[in-house]
Amino acid sequence: MENETLFINRMKELSARAWGRGSWVFSEFLTLAEQDTLLRLRLDCPFSLFGGLASSERKIVCFGSEELCGYVEAPPVQCVRIEPVQQKFADPLTHRDFLGSLMALGLRREVLGDIEIVDNVGYLFCLDSVSGFIRENLTSVRHTTVRCAPSEPPEKLSSPPPLAELVVASERLDAAVAAVFRLSRSEAQELIEKEQVFLSGRLAKSTSAALTPGTIVSVRHYGRFLYEGIARETKKGRLRVQVRIFK
Numbered sequence: 741m742e743n744e745t746l747f748i749n750r751m752k753e754l755s756a757r758a759w760g761r762g763s764w765v766f767s768e769f770l771t772l773a774e775q776d777t778l779l780r781l782r783l784d785c786p787f788s789l790f791g792g793l794a795s796s797e798r799k800i801v802c803f804g805s806e807e808l809c810g811y812v813e814a815p816p817v818q819c820v821r822i823e824p825v826q827q828k829f830a831d832p833l834t835h836r837d838f839l840g841s842l843m844a845l846g847l848r849r850e851v852l853g854d855i856e857i858v859d860n861v862g863y864l865f866c867l868d869s870v871s872g873f874i875r876e877n878l879t880s881v882r883h884t885t886v887r888c889a890p891s892e893p894p895e896k897l898s899s900p901p902p903l904a905e906l907v908v909a910s911e912r913l914d915a916a917v918a919a920v921f922r923l924s925r926s927e928a929q930e931l932i933e934k935e936q937v938f939l940s941g942r943l944a945k946s947t948s949a950a951l952t953p954g955t956i957v958s959v960r961h962y963g964r965f966l967y968e969g970i971a972r973e974t975k976k977g978r979l980r981v982q983v984r985i986f987k
Contacts, residue, residue, distance in 0.1 A: 758803035759785040768850035792865035821891035822862035
């Protein structure tokens, strides 16, 4: 995260601009840590976060509301499909491959949102301002020739992942993280203590935090899941909980 004081001042500036003009103002993409800082600020102007999908980690801030501005404005975020020209001969492409090729174009990370991969095709959420540049200049990822086009997110991304059931001792955060990512309880606790875990964009403060249905749990370098709640209790008094794990 950039210098926290500079970041806070920037958010206050954008908020004041939207409030003073009565018009929508949008930020660039924020990390989870930046979103956590933002959510702890007391700002006059209403705002919302948008990343393209409900499950997106990187999001822009939309300062304003229909009541304040008198109109609704779509967030300036576009989805770009990045597809191998010849899928049969394409390399297996990873998130790092797509991001590396985009950064090699001289783009700043702040103008790029999440990159989702479905069947070796990348779906990038980015600011409208760089969408055309990416479509015109991104011609290869790794050693694979690609073509880019504006796109709607595929149904596989727009629809929530299937429900999965896991057995945990309780609804504690550390228990759920350990079960989802197949870690020991102590490993899960260490991740939380090292500030690597976020609950719906806010930094998790306690290993014993109780999860509530609808919470998106993001763990850096591991992934994220949506907690849906308790399905039933086992005969041994443990809980079968339901989650949706984002791949």
